[in-house]
Amino acid sequence: MSDRIRILLSTEGTYPYHQGGVSTWCETLVQKMDMVDFVVYAITANPFITQKFGLPPHAEMINVPLWGTEEPKEHLEIPFSKIYLPKKTTTEQQVRERFLPLFVELINEIISEVKSPKKFGNLLVSLYDYFQEHDYKVSFKSELTWSVYKELILQLASQKQNRLSEPDVYGLVQTLGWVYRFLNIVNTPVPDVHVTHSTAAAFCGIPCVISKIKYGTPFMLTEHGVYLREQYLALSKQPYSSFMTTFLIRFIQSLATTNYAYADQVSPVCSYNTRWETRFGVPESRIRVIYNGIDPNVFVEAPPSTNDTLTVVMVARIDPLKDVLTFLESAALVKKKFPDIRFVVYGSVSVPSYYEQCMELHAELGLEDSFVFAGHTSNMSAAYSSGDIIALTSISEAFPYSVIEAMMTGKPCVATDVGGVTEALADTGLVVTPRRADEVADAILQLANNPELRMSLGKEARERALNFFTLNKMIDLHLKSYVKLAVRAEERVPVVRRREESLTNQKLLFDKGMALMACGLYREASLQFQEALQIKPNSPMTPMILTELSTAYNHLGEYDQAFLELEKADALIRLLDLRVQDSA
Numbered sequence: 001m002s003d004r005i006r007i008l009l010s011t012e013g014t015y016p017y018h019q020g021g022v023s024t025w026c027e028t029l030v031q032k033m034d035m036v037d038f039v040v041y042a043i044t045a046n047p048f049i050t051q052k053f054g055l056p057p058h059a060e061m062i063n064v065p066l067w068g069t070e071e072p073k074e075h076l077e078i079p080f081s082k083i084y085l086p087k088k089t090t091t092e093q094q095v096r097e098r099f100l101p102l103f104v105e106l107i108n109e110i111i112s113e114v115k116s117p118k119k120f121g122n123l124l125v126s127l128y129d130y131f132q133e134h135d136y137k138v139s140f141k142s143e144l145t146w147s148v149y150k151e152l153i154l155q156l157a158s159q160k161q162n163r164l165s166e167p168d169v170y171g172l173v174q175t176l177g178w179v180y181r182f183l184n185i186v187n188t189p190v191p192d193v194h195v196t197h198s199t200a201a202a203f204c205g206i207p208c209v210i211s212k213i214k215y216g217t218p219f220m221l222t223e224h225g226v227y228l229r230e231q232y233l234a235l236s237k238q239p240y241s242s243f244m245t246t247f248l249i250r251f252i253q254s255l256a257t258t259n260y261a262y263a264d265q266v267s268p269v270c271s272y273n274t275r276w277e278t279r280f281g282v283p284e285s286r287i288r289v290i291y292n293g294i295d296p297n298v299f300v301e302a303p304p305s306t307n308d309t310l311t312v313v314m315v316a317r318i319d320p321l322k323d324v325l326t327f328l329e330s331a332a333l334v335k336k337k338f339p340d341i342r343f344v345v346y347g348s349v350s351v352p353s354y355y356e357q358c359m360e361l362h363a364e365l366g367l368e369d370s371f372v373f374a375g376h377t378s379n380m381s382a383a384y385s386s387g388d389i390i391a392l393t394s395i396s397e398a399f400p401y402s403v404i405e406a407m408m409t410g411k412p413c414v415a416t417d418v419g420g421v422t423e424a425l426a427d428t429g430l431v432v433t434p435r436r437a438d439e440v441a442d443a444i445l446q447l448a449n450n451p452e453l454r455m456s457l458g459k460e461a462r463e464r465a466l467n468f469f470t471l472n473k474m475i476d477l478h479l480k481s482y483v484k485l486a487v488r489a490e491e492r493v494p495v496v497r498r499r500e501e502s503l504t505n506q507k508l509l510f511d512k513g514m515a516l517m518a519c520g521l522y523r524e525a526s527l528q529f530q531e532a533l534q535i536k537p538n539s540p541m542t543p544m545i546l547t548e549l550s551t552a553y554n555h556l557g558e559y560d561q562a563f564l565e566l567e568k569a570d571a572l573i574r575l576l577d578l579r580v581q582d583s584a
Contacts, residue, residue: 270420
């Protein structure tokens with residue numbers, strides 16, 4: 001391996017073209033980890049989107065637009081001959097003999113309710129290999145392909161066990177169009193890297209799966225929200241036919257389960273997500289939670305409030321998932337009991353029709369200037385500092401930046417109990433039920449009427465954020481994961497152990513702990529590691545024991561203790577490095 005690790009960071013509809021929590025997380029990794037070379041593999045809706053984030057010198061980008069192109073390969077920087085020649089050599093016979101068998105298997109796997117992730121992954125690789133030689137558009141747009149697709153879908157829909165509604169012509173055309181557009185990803189060469197890292201169990205995981213199967217490249221998967229769950233929510237609001245909705249949901253299920261099956265390390269940003277991942281077959285041994293982190297030098301502790309009117313701030317885009325309507329309703333309830341109060345929402349409009357609903361309710365409730373939509377802000381820290389209370393009324397979240405950013409500025413929070421919100425706040429804020437305007441209002445009133453409680457919760461929140469959710473901690477855990485995957489550390493450790501000439505009591509206990517870990521007995525393993533540390537607290541093995549003890553606590557869900565053991569290991573490693581330098 002070279003001195004610098006090369007990472008493929010695969011994104012979908014986020015970085016570096018859109019603002020948001022996932023993009024903030026990507027920007028942090030790419031900008032701050034200057035010891036790593038990144039290839040950003042950005043899947044976008046079309047090639048005309050303006051780039052919002054600039055890339056540093058140690059990062060390059062592959063842009064893969066799914067719509068807005070006439071030729072599927074025009075986004076690639078390749079000679080015209082490499083586009084033209086495959087068109088001339090992709091004959092009807094090749095489509096019939098080589099493409100259609102793969103295509104039929106693919107559609108059968110998409111439609112099937114019982115998923116076979118390994119089969120789907122191998123189909124993606126076979127299609128990838130086929131399109132290295134043959135033309136994507138000619139293959140998919142062939143009359144043969146349309147005829148086979150139409151006949152196959154009608155046949156599958158006629159079989160009751162598939163629970164598939166019979167499609168109309170529009171549904172057939174649209175669903176084949178989805179396959180054509182989404183799978184342009186397999187038409188894009190996968191670069192040579194040490195580790196692939198997908199930002200969701202979604203279409204952006206396809207290049208990672210291909211690289212894993214074809215080249216053995218270690219695959220890391222981060223989940224911010226649970227992609228499959230979010231798509232269920234989103235599709236329930238789309239005016240698609242029953243057939244189209246079922247087709248797309250099953251397509252996404254195939255992708256999600258394949259991502260989970262091939263990922264070497266699944267790192268959700270909160271333990272809340274793990275209930276979905278384990279449900280879809282991810283072993284606990286491959287799950288490692290890594291919380292989001294922020295820079296305490298940017299989100300500094302806010303000075304004492306000088307607001308003449310008590311101010312409640314929400315930092316969120318105008319989107320149904322943020323449930324701004326409930327925030328409006330709660331504001332109206334609060335004002336009946338605490339008239340001298342103001343509400344401000346900082347965030348851009350992501351769904352215009354939803355913003356119109358918000359404005360209609362705003363007028364209906366008579367909130368006038370007491371509730372302000374302030375739009376997007378580039379100074380997030382100042383936005384939090386401008387409030388006395390921070391609110392979040394989302395109906396779905398992963399591990400929201402808005403909560404830990406507010407905590408870092410020392411502001412008390414009222415937030416709905418979704419995703420990792422409770423993990424973030426613990427007892428340093430007030431957690432309420434989603435879609436309950438009365439509960440949101442009661443929590444805001446509790447803080448509005450108690451300045452001492454606002455101050456104490458704000459201080460506790462900042463202390464918790466400094467202990468667990470800093471930028472350095474997040475970067476450190478990602479770097480360790482990259483290195484561990486890149487050098488196959490887990491495969492090398494047993495070999496190192498066998499080379500030990502003397503098996504001390506500490507070593508025996510450590511080995512016993514590792515064996516228990518391999519069986520999923522994390523509590524028993526942690527006891528063995530603790531006993532090993534008591535024998536000789538400052539031995540050369542101590543950093544390794546502390547690291548594995550941290551892993552055990554992480555699997556047990558004891559994240560605070562896991563962080564503490566990692567900090568001990570890091571401190572000891574730095575101390576040993578200093579001793580080596582002094583003796584040199």
